[in-house]
Amino acid sequence: MKKDMDLIIKVLKYIEENNTATNSIVVEIEGYDTEEQREMVQYQVKLLKDAGYIEAKGGYNPYEFIVRSMTWEGHDFLDAARNEVVFNEAKEIAKKKGMDFLSLPFELTKTLLVEIAKRTLLG
Incomplete structure (x- = not known):
């Protein structure tokens, strides 16, 4: 699976x-x-x-x-993933790098989502 x-x-x-x-x-x-x-x-x-x-x-x-x-980790991950703008940007970044976002390791996925959320919020 x-x-x-x-x-x-x-x-x-x-x-x-x-x-x-x-x-x-x-x-x-x-x-x-x-x-x-x-x-x-x-x-x-x-x-x-x-x-x-x-x-x-x-x-x-x-x-x-x-x-x-x-x-706590699960809540943080869900909070980062639930924002559609952040989630779609993460998918696009992975795609540009030739990777399938949905197949990335959990930690890398979470880190990418959190970084995009930070950048979106904090500029």
Whole structure:
């Protein structure tokens, strides 16, 4: 399976919108209804867990993760990625360099998004 940055951002938004201090959730993204699509969503959850962006544990099914919370790093990443102007500029910069933005490592993606956001805000 591949990392899918657009889906990762959807997963983080889902967690932000549906998780509370007292509940744990299984991420279910609208439009990802087949078994293969649900596995793809859960794979992105696993990647986020491995990157330290969320706290989660394995569920009862082989490809199911129960999310307890988003970490500070996860919130920072989502905050940087949710700004469409910043996100699109990051994609354009990667494209100009001959790279696929959606395939960049998490840390590089986050650093690029944060730097563009800083430049946009602070000039």
